[in-house]
């Protein structure tokens with residue numbers, strides 16, 4: 001045998017890590033991508049990967065994940081902007097409605113910071129029931 005030393009996964013503490021090279025599908029919210037030729041130690045019980053740091057696998061994996069997160073954030077920002085405009089609210093009015101500071105919606109719509117899920121959910125509801133806006137603003 002080439003390698004008889006079996007390492008236990010530090011994530012689940014049940015599985016064993018197996019050295020391999022795999023194509024890994026990563027998913028962030030609604031988007032996914034495949035990172036090919038990931039070198040590392042793969043748990044046979046959970047999805048944990050200990051990357052082989054003599055390769056660029058960890059960097060490529062992280063970059064692919066970041067790209068998905070940024071694409072999701074850009075889509076969420078665009079959706080929020082459409083919903084706000086349909087409600088005929090200025091960014092300042094929308095910010096007053098949801099809190100987060102006077103320029104919160106500018107930051108959300110420009111992708112500078114992601115909105116809290118409560119903001120996303122409120123605008124999703126108001127998009128379907130715009131008449132309810134009258135109950136929130138006077």
Ligand SMILES: [Zn+2]
Nearest residue numbers: 009012043046
């Ligand atoms: Zn594990």
